[in-house]
Amino acid sequence: MGKSNSSRDWTQIYAIYGMDQWQTLLFLLCHAVLFSLLSIIFVFYFDSIFHFFQALFPSPSAARFAAGFSGAVTSISAVCLFFAAANFLYSAGPLHYEMAQRMVGSVYDWSSVKLALDIGCGRGILLNSVATQLKKTGSSGRVVGLDRSKRTTLSTLRTANVEGVGEYVTCKEGDVRSLPFEDNYFDVVVSAVFVHTVGKEYGHRTVEAAAERMRVVGEMVRVLKPGGVGVVWDLLHVPEYVRRLQELKMEDIRVSERVTAFMVSSHMVSFRKPSQHVVGPGEVRLDWRC
DSSP, rough: OSSSOOOHHHHHHHHHHOOHHHHHHHHHHHHHHHHHHHHHHHHOOOOHHHHHHTTTOOHHHHHHHHHHHHHHHHHHHHHHHHHHHHHHHHHIIIIHHHHHHHHHTSSSTTTTTTTEEEEEEETTTTHHHHHHHHHHHHHHOOOEEEESSSHHHHHHHHHHHHHTTTGGEEEEEOOTOOOOOOTOOEEEEESSSGGGTTTTGOOTTTTHHHHHHHHHHHHHHEEEEEEEEEEEEESSOOOHHHHHHHTTOEEEEEEEEEEEEETTTEEEEEEEOOOOOOOOOEEEEEEOOO
């Protein structure tokens, strides 16, 4: 279990990393079971339900339609909720792990990487994937995981030891909107399904929340060395990140094909910090495949 492979079993991933937001999964499953039970009730007690609707609708055909329609909606709701729960479970573990491998693969030369940063490292799936890559290349580099919670960073260090890459990993508590690092410090900066959570106290669609997310993107660029590579996989707000990266004159901005994660659209964006100042907006390449 100490070695990472490009493909891993679901149970192995969850055994090491556990699951964030398990309450959401439990909520979806409970409602899916509830609607399934209601669907079964509609099947076995349809006549009784039909008579109930007859008291509401004078026409027998209207009552039968109402009873049938209600049963159909209940059944479809159960199926949709089970699908949503399955998608959430897959996105939180196997998909997250797969995307971490793709993000690592988007950096072409790890042998020259001395310092890497994972913003919002969470459980450490991406962090440990970076550390594993450093280990494979025989690098003497290290990857720093930054998170808001000290409790999370301690848990992440434990998963790094389980993966056999503890010597390559350092975790730090800090504010992602004002990174506690000097300018031009890291060779690689990565982040997975995190930036969209910044500023959520203002509401995801507000100007204030967007400004907070842009601060994170700006900080990511600030701490990246000239010629360094940044890779972000995130939900919903990727076009905002691309525009901000263009404003900051980043080079080789690439946007991946759409990936459905946590029941919404997600994309991966990579970019390179130019070695010298560049005039004009950077080119954006779409449908990037690793």
